[in-house]
Amino acid sequence: MRGRATSLRRRLTWTLIGGAAVLAVLFYLVVRTYAQQIAQQGQDRILEASLTSLMDAAVVREGQVEVDVPYAAFAMLDTAADDRVFYAIHQGAELLTGYDGLVDGPFVAMARPAFDTVGFAGIDVRLAQLTRVLPASPAPVMLTVSVAQTRDSLAGTLWAISVNAALFGGAFFVLAAGMALWTSRSTMRPLSQMAEAVARRGPRDLRPVVRAVPTELSPLVTSLNSLMTRLSASLTQSETFIAEAAHRVRTPLATVRTHAEATLMRVDRDENRAALRSMIRAIDESSRAAGQLLDHAMVTFRGDQMERSAVDLVGICRELVDRLTPVAEMKDLELVLRADGPVVVQADPILIQNAVRNLIDNALKYSPPEGAVRIEVQADPVAVIVCDEGAGFPEAQIAELSQRFQRGANAGDTVGSGLGLTIAQDVAEAHGGRLELVNVDRGGACATLYL
Amino acid sequence: MRNFIFVIAWLWASALSAAELEDRQIFQGEGALTLRVLSSTDTDIFAPILEGFMARNPTVSVDYAVAASADIVTLIAECPDCFDVVISSAMDLQLKLANDGLARRLPGLVRTGGTQWRQSVFGFTQEPATIVVNRAAFAGRDMPTTRQALIEILRAEPDHFRGRLGTYDVRLSGLGYLYATQDARTSETFWRLMEVFGNLNAQLYCCSGDMIDDLASGELYVAYNVLGSYTQTRPETLDKLAIITPEDFATTMMRTALVLDTTDVGETAEALVRYLTSGAWAMQERPGFPLPSIDPADAQALDVVSLDPGLLVYLDRLKRALFLEAWGSALLR
Structure with a gap:
């Protein structure tokens, strides 16, 4: 993966929170703007009513306008904040009564009142103005009525609404942020659960993932399953190939060995006999390696699909001891089996046999002549212990020895492939146990197969 | 400004x-x-x-x-x-x-x-406009408790009260103007009373104090829209005068x-x-x-004059001119 690692959950959380913040601010602005319009309209309606009542009170007598100002015209302008009130009445361009300087001519007749926010006496006031032409003789009269009011009450209302809108917006944001956290966490949960399930699997567990996953994850799971199927097929293929190859090599090798031994009988010259013996030795080595490769392939295969049954470990060991005693005698070694009684466990008999045989094989190989290889079957905990009197394991390498094709530094020219301990270890792990390698103080080494 | x-x-x-x-x-x-x-x-x-x-x-x-x-x-x-x-x-x-x-x-x-x-x-403070009468002048007569009652009493004996009535000259007194305009706003009875006052040659005063002095001396029999509270500060006049808060409405400033x-x-x-x-x-x-x-x-x-922009109405030049004209035609004959 290249570039900075990103967190889907964090991105989701921040996107949701950011969206909530934008919405909250938007909400505040919209409410404020709307409230401003409504409040302004409210004030304008009252100013218009005042204006209308003044206009209605105007009469023309002999070309002169008289206005009997109704009490309500100004009383209706009473507000919670006690706003100041200004007015002016003009006949033509001449101020009849009211505040000088509130409005300036020239005036033009209009059908509806005009509203504006203007400065008067150093403060902002809302001004409503209406100019009408009144029919009169000898000539019509143009009358302009203007009413203005300060905006303290309006500002108070707006402030209260703004504070409320801000509180609502803030509460909305907090709520939305909480929901964003919760949503992102619950959305991401199946993903992390699946990752955890996959991570928990053993190294050889290549079964497809079958648990239910959200629709969005199914392409990933499908790809993963397909990858695992291919991987599994590829592994099986290579194991099969190795087993097949080992099998194909072993049979001709046996033939060659028979011929070599027959030839050895007939040859007299020393150098020829020596050559034949080293040839037989090389053949043995190859044959053994092929056998172990076969064993390993078999262990790998059976380890995945184990067939457990009741197995008597002592019986298996006795059979192996019987079978391998001739080999041991060829090296002047003694095979000793120690067991108190039958130890029966649920296990795959073929795998166990394979593992113990490889351990005994190893012990025979590394034991000096005239020694003994001891095999012990232990009931609690269930284990098979194989000890020799050889040089022991190199301490520094003990941990690595059970890896594939790894041989001890002190193996010298002993015939071996490095697969014996790996096979034993794989069998132990397939049964849920382990292989323990220890050196014995008085010389020799023990390999314990715990099941 | x-x-x-x-x-x-x-x-x-x-x-x-x-x-x-x-x-x-x-x-x-x-x-x-x-x-x-x-x-x-x-x-x-x-x-x-x-x-x-x-x-x-x-x-x-x-x-x-x-x-x-x-x-x-x-x-x-x-x-x-x-x-x-x-x-x-x-x-x-x-x-x-x-x-x-x-x-x-x-x-x-x-x-x-x-x-x-x-x-x-x-x-x-909260001070109602009252009718103050000289007790002696009303000996044997009913005390008026409303404007209407006062109108009837004055009409019944015009000669007794002629020249013996007093009220504010609203052209000179701000308080008199406030009382008069609020009275006019409240009831038409005010105008009828002013017409009666005008017919009976009512005296016009600048101040409540002067009216109370003239009531106490017997110069006046009835004064309309007097600050009743002023009589309280002149205890020596109290037994000669009766202070009546009108029952129909008492304009209170x-x-x-x-x-x-x-x-x-x-x-x-x-x-x-x-x-x-x-x-x-x-x-x-x-x-x-x-x-x-x-x-x-x-x-x-209701009777207490409220502090709101409506008070500006009677201060309007045209409104004031109209009011003074009506007041003058009722009272000044």
Whole structure:
């Protein structure tokens, strides 16, 4: 993966929170703007009513306008904040009564009142103005009525609404942020659960993932399953190939060995006999390696699909001891089996046999002549212990020895492939146990197969 | 702001070129700070209040000037810097001063809505307009309890009452103008009563005090729209006079105080307004507070002139001209 690692959950959380913040601010602005319009309209309606009542009170007598100002015209302008009130009445361009300087001519007749926010006496006031032409003789009269009011009450209302809108917006944001956290966490949960399930699997567990996953994850799971199927097929293929190859090599090798031994009988010259013996030795080595490769392939295969049954470990060991005693005698070694009684466990008999045989094989190989290889079957905990009197394991390498094709530094020219301990270890792990390698103080080494 | 002083100001200024102080008295405190008060209330009535204030603020001296309520507007317009606090019974003129931006807002002074306007004009008394009669003149006659009753009594014996009636000359008295306009707004009976007064050659007065003096001396039999509270301050007249609060409606004004925006002693001025209004609110008949306190239960009543922009209506030049014309045609014959 290249570039900075990103967190889907964090991105989701921040996107949701950011969206909530934008919405909250938007909400505040919209409410404020709307409230401003409504409040302004409210004030304008009252100013218009005042204006209308003044206009209605105007009469023309002999070309002169008289206005009997109704009490309500100004009383209706009473507000919670006690706003100041200004007015002016003009006949033509001449101020009849009211505040000088509130409005300036020239005036033009209009059908509806005009509203504006203007400065008067150093403060902002809302001004409503209406100019009408009144029919009169000898000539019509143009009358302009203007009413203005300060905006303290309006500002108070707006402030209260703004504070409320801000509180609502803030509460909305907090709520939305909480929901964003919760949503992102619950959305991401199946993903992390699946990752955890996959991570928990053993190294050889290549079964497809079958648990239910959200629709969005199914392409990933499908790809993963397909990858695992291919991987599994590829592994099986290579194991099969190795087993097949080992099998194909072993049979001709046996033939060659028979011929070599027959030839050895007939040859007299020393150098020829020596050559034949080293040839037989090389053949043995190859044959053994092929056998172990076969064993390993078999262990790998059976380890995945184990067939457990009741197995008597002592019986298996006795059979192996019987079978391998001739080999041991060829090296002047003694095979000793120690067991108190039958130890029966649920296990795959073929795998166990394979593992113990490889351990005994190893012990025979590394034991000096005239020694003994001891095999012990232990009931609690269930284990098979194989000890020799050889040089022991190199301490520094003990941990690595059970890896594939790894041989001890002190193996010298002993015939071996490095697969014996790996096979034993794989069998132990397939049964849920382990292989323990220890050196014995008085010389020799023990390999314990715990099941 | 001064450029926009209401047209009425110059009207008054030109009509009454002799706007002048009626009285001026300095109440000397211990410090150098002087609070200049312009008031429509007579010094002898207000002196106990001022003394109560100065007892609490001993370092303050008070320069107390008295002028007719109508003249106060002219005096302020001529010299806004000459005074710190304005106290007047003419609520409309006080509200006008605040509306024109001459009054300072006192946000720290919390009073209920009906008794203040714009945190600038603060009511501190509640005084109904009353009918005051000379008891001797009504010997053997029914006391009028309503305007209608008074009209009937006067019509029944026109010769007895001719020339013996008194009321405010609304052209001279701001308070008289306020009472008259509010009466006219409330009921048509006012105009009928004024016509009767006009027919019977009613005398016109500038001030409540003069009317009470003439009632006490027997010069007047009936005075209409007199400040009943003034008689309380003249105990020697009480047994000769009967004070009648009309039962049909009793136009009630609040005496108001405001601090001029140009003042240099804002804190002391506010302290005085606070003292006046708290004295009113406390409802304690504290000694030395000679004016009727605001009754919180009553402050919102219909008869109490409310402090709202409607008060500006009768100050309109055209409106005032129309009202004075009607008043004159009823009363001046």
